[in-house]
Amino acid sequence: xxxxxxxxxxxxxxxVEVEIGARSDIGKRRPDxxxxxxxxxxxxxxxxxxTSLRDAPLDAADExxxxxAVADGMGGKAFGELASQxxxxxxxxxxxxxxxxxxxxxxxxxGELERKARLYFELIDAAIAAHAASQPGSRAMGTTLTIFxxxxxxxxxFHAGDSRAYLWSGGQLLRLTxxxxxxxxxxDAGALPKExxxxxxxxxxxxxxxxxxxxxxxxxxxxxxxxDGDGVLVCSDGLTDMVAEPEIAKALAAxxxxxxxxxxxxxxxxxxxxxxxxxxxxxxxxIPA
Numbered sequence: 001x002x003x004x005x006x007x008x009x010x011x012x013x014x015x016v017e018v019e020i021g022a023r024s025d026i027g028k029r030r031p032d033x034x035x036x037x038x039x040x041x042x043x044x045x046x047x048x049x050x051t052s053l054r055d056a057p058l059d060a061a062d063e064x065x066x067x068x069a070v071a072d073g074m075g076g077k078a079f080g081e082l083a084s085q086x087x088x089x090x091x092x093x094x095x096x097x098x099x100x101x102x103x104x105x106x107x108x109x110x111g112e113l114e115r116k117a118r119l120y121f122e123l124i125d126a127a128i129a130a131h132a133a134s135q136p137g138s139r140a141m142g143t144t145l146t147i148f149x150x151x152x153x154x155x156x157x158f159h160a161g162d163s164r165a166y167l168w169s170g171g172q173l174l175r176l177t178x179x180x181x182x183x184x185x186x187x188d189a190g191a192l193p194k195e196x197x198x199x200x201x202x203x204x205x206x207x208x209x210x211x212x213x214x215x216x217x218x219x220x221x222x223x224x225x226x227x228d229g230d231g232v233l234v235c236s237d238g239l240t241d242m243v244a245e246p247e248i249a250k251a252l253a254a255x256x257x258x259x260x261x262x263x264x265x266x267x268x269x270x271x272x273x274x275x276x277x278x279x280x281x282x283x284x285x286x287i288p289a
Contacts, residue, residue, distance in 0.1 A: 016152055017286040018066050021258025025266050027238060028274035034073035034080035035236045035279040038088040040095070041066055067095075068148040068281045070163045072236040074209070075132075075141030083128050083143040083211050090127045091147075094120050114221045117158045121145065121210060121219045128211035142211030146177060148232050153287050155232065157222040161209045164240055166248070167224060168231035173249040176222050180208035198244075204237070228287040231258070235265075238278030242269040258282040 018041075026033040042065040048058045071087045073080030124145065132141045144161025157165045157176045165176040178184060182202035186192035192200060208218045226232075231252060239248070243265065251268060255261035262280045269278040 015062060015064065016150075016288075018064070018150075019258050019284045019286075020066075020068075020282070021260070021262040022281040023259075023262045023266050024277065024279040025238075025270065025274070027277050028270060030277055032081055033277045034084055035238065035277040036071050036073070036081075036084040036088050037234075037279050037281050038069045038092065039067065039281060039283075040069075040092070042095070063152065065149065065151045066283060068232065068234045068283055069145070070234045070236055070279050070281055071143045071145050071210075072161065072163050072238075072277070072279070073141070073143040074206075075211075079132075079135075079141040080143070082131070083141040086128050086131060087124050087143045087145050087210055090124045091120060094123060110223060113156060117147075117156075117221055118219045121158065121160060121217060125210045125217050132211065142206075142209045144206070144236070145210045146234055148176075148234050148283070150226065150232070150283075150285075153226045153285075155224045155226050157220070157224070159220040159222075160217060161206055162204075163234070163236045166233040166235075166245075168233060168249070168252045169227060169229075171249075171253060173245055173252070175245070176224065178220060179203075180206055180218070182207060198241075203241075226285050226287060228285070228289070230287075231261075231282060231284045234281045236277065236279040238274075238276035239265055239269050239280055241276060242272040242274065242278070252282075258284050 020039050022037055022039055024033060024035050024037055045062040069088055071084035073084035075083055128142060144163040146163040146165050147158040148165050149156045159177045160180060162179040162181050167174045167176055182205040183192060183197045183200040185207060186202065187194050187197050197203060247268060248265065251264045252261055255264055262282050265280045266278055
């Protein structure tokens, strides 16, 4: 016979462990660093402080969500740096009111998450546009914004611009984002061979970014399922312009810990010329069976 007290007891699932590495470098040619990054852990927990229930253990529940964000500003000295800073600070402020987390990958939950992400990007876009309108000479200020959000083994990418997110899984590097550039548009249209996009003079002409009050901001949303041992890399184009994807994969394979891997990627970008600011954020996931 089943003990009714068992209804109050459910095993607490083991917590996903995430190790983070992050670094940004001004590079060798830029007078200032217009990149910014932000890594956030949000924690939700529940524990019993008092109860009259007898013989009914109530397991504490703890769960973490992680946010990895990289913003690469534009608009000239000072304004580019300010745009990327405003994007991350505004996102941080908006997150303070976040109560519900998406935990189940149902169509309804995923739709709600996508709508919320688009709204946050629009609010960040408006904040940058409002500041630009108040500052002479800052009309062109804007920023890329690429965010990876994970809860348990579910991951989501939110993206505008040409900063990138990658999944490192099973020794393979998979790009999770599509560059919002004229070069990529030409590739998509069949007017430019894919292998020439990395050296095209149009590779830095953005077709979509945060800021500028254009009213046509587009947010790409991608969902992935994480496995034990997976890594997620979010980076600015200061890395991907200097270091080819096979070399990125080689560096990730050579370094098991995130921070040494980030340091190695920065060093490789600088060795290759360091023409731009370079920012890398790497998370490695341990997901118990």
